[in-house]
Amino acid sequence: MKFLDSLHIQALSQGGCYGEGAWVASSPKTLESVNPAEASVIGRVQLATLKDYETILQKAQNFSQKWAMTPAPLRGTLVGRIGELLKVHKEALGSLVSLEMGKIKAEGLGEVQEMIDMAEFAVGLSRSFGGKNFPSERPFHRLYEQWHPLGIVGVVTAFNFPVAVWAWNAFIGAVCGNITLWKPSSKVPLCAIAVQNICNQAMQELDHHSVFSLFIPENRALSEHFIEDTQIPLVSFTGSTQVGQHIHEVVSKRLGRTLLEMSGNNAVIVDETADLSLAVRAILFGAVGTAGQRCTSTRRLYVHERHHERLLDELRHAFSQVAIGNPLEEGILMGPLIDEDARRAYLKVIARIKSLGGQIVFGGKSLQRSGFFVEPTLVRAEPNWDVVQEETFAPILYVMPYRSFDEAIHMQNNVRQGLSSALFSNDLRHVEQFLSSLGSDCGLANINTGTSGAEIGGAFGGEKETGGGREAGSDAWKAYMRRQTVAINWGGALPLAQGIDFKVA
Numbered sequence: 001m002k003f004l005d006s007l008h009i010q011a012l013s014q015g016g017c018y019g020e021g022a023w024v025a026s027s028p029k030t031l032e033s034v035n036p037a038e039a040s041v042i043g044r045v046q047l048a049t050l051k052d053y054e055t056i057l058q059k060a061q062n063f064s065q066k067w068a069m070t071p072a073p074l075r076g077t078l079v080g081r082i083g084e085l086l087k088v089h090k091e092a093l094g095s096l097v098s099l100e101m102g103k104i105k106a107e108g109l110g111e112v113q114e115m116i117d118m119a120e121f122a123v124g125l126s127r128s129f130g131g132k133n134f135p136s137e138r139p140f141h142r143l144y145e146q147w148h149p150l151g152i153v154g155v156v157t158a159f160n161f162p163v164a165v166w167a168w169n170a171f172i173g174a175v176c177g178n179i180t181l182w183k184p185s186s187k188v189p190l191c192a193i194a195v196q197n198i199c200n201q202a203m204q205e206l207d208h209h210s211v212f213s214l215f216i217p218e219n220r221a222l223s224e225h226f227i228e229d230t231q232i233p234l235v236s237f238t239g240s241t242q243v244g245q246h247i248h249e250v251v252s253k254r255l256g257r258t259l260l261e262m263s264g265n266n267a268v269i270v271d272e273t274a275d276l277s278l279a280v281r282a283i284l285f286g287a288v289g290t291a292g293q294r295c296t297s298t299r300r301l302y303v304h305e306r307h308h309e310r311l312l313d314e315l316r317h318a319f320s321q322v323a324i325g326n327p328l329e330e331g332i333l334m335g336p337l338i339d340e341d342a343r344r345a346y347l348k349v350i351a352r353i354k355s356l357g358g359q360i361v362f363g364g365k366s367l368q369r370s371g372f373f374v375e376p377t378l379v380r381a382e383p384n385w386d387v388v389q390e391e392t393f394a395p396i397l398y399v400m401p402y403r404s405f406d407e408a409i410h411m412q413n414n415v416r417q418g419l420s421s422a423l424f425s426n427d428l429r430h431v432e433q434f435l436s437s438l439g440s441d442c443g444l445a446n447i448n449t450g451t452s453g454a455e456i457g458g459a460f461g462g463e464k465e466t467g468g469g470r471e472a473g474s475d476a477w478k479a480y481m482r483r484q485t486v487a488i489n490w491g492g493a494l495p496l497a498q499g500i501d502f503k504v505a
């Protein structure tokens, strides 16, 4: 495939570690990259040993102070250049995301666009982030706060957004003066290598060789070593709550920081005043887009009883129109799940729904073809079922009726996760209630638009088991810096705070 050449991806790809202008990989083991639409191997990637990791980390450490002392707007120039290169390679990288991850091409391209948007945001930030001045209580004193880089930021990303979530972290981290060491998901290593290759070109052009580095570990022990490493003050993690909890425990124990973006179990509420055609389109994208493998995917739908049957009908029709197939082909709306484990997890949940007496209104089967395809699935469900409470990374939508709006909000909040939420309504009171502190308990609240597809300009993240982290826009940059409160006495006397008088007679 031509686009692989333009990204410098070979059949046996570089990999292992990348740092300071060179790939290092001394493990005898390799990792297979699989095309989930065909269950076929598309490449092999070299892996890093502990020694490789240490070499790269040492290089990052050596470079760290120089980068921290590079003026922030110049740091922005590097990120801006990567943004330009991403525009040049958008088609190729978007196609690779689609090939290796299985999301449709439009979404692969969307993911690269998210990186470009992030680069532009970070460039602006590089000229605008700053600290506050405060009125000092002491005469001839200045009191203010400033922000310093943390050093090396570890970024662990998930398979479902193989490139964009790295960009949220790495671009903001870089303009804040940090070095990023990236451990991508082992399911999508070629995407990570392609991004690293793009960064390498920009780093070489601008002579900043170690700002972005990558490592693909040969085993679990090395991943564990990475999160235990006290040279990494911040670990940003995207993935399951279970793994995130472990990372949080390990990093907190050494008093490091974590930035966590974990499971979502996102609901849409459709009230009696909602525009149903708008709701159907948003719910379809939320539930079926990325084959239900976004952390923002719509998994639960609470519909006012007046519209319940009609909406179910319209959704059944919409689900039946979804073209499933090769995600690189035009007209396809849903690609495969990421792997055989994901397909098995889907089938297990379908069996559980049946054992609970649930009615599958549409879908419920795995497709008999090579590749990990399943049907988009619509279920009449009960709010308290265990499967409704859990996040299954698959296109399964649980639909439930409600009577009172209070009940709908209660059900939407009554899960362990708290990432995204949406209300379809034209009732001002419902909208305001949903957005009040009595309303949605999620990090993202949407009105008349769906749970997935957030813009980068706002802070992204959620509460409860989602982990509490905020990434991308707004002031999420603060997580990548340490705050220093500064007091300067520019007078000739030494007045003490709180009016304390302290002198020898």
Ligand code: UN1
Pocket (backbone or CB within 6 Å): 114, 160, 161, 165, 238, 293, 294, 295, 296, 451, 452, 453, 454, 455
């Ligand atoms: C994720 O699924 O981990 O809001 C991130 C969205 C995307 C990001 C999802 N912008 O759906």
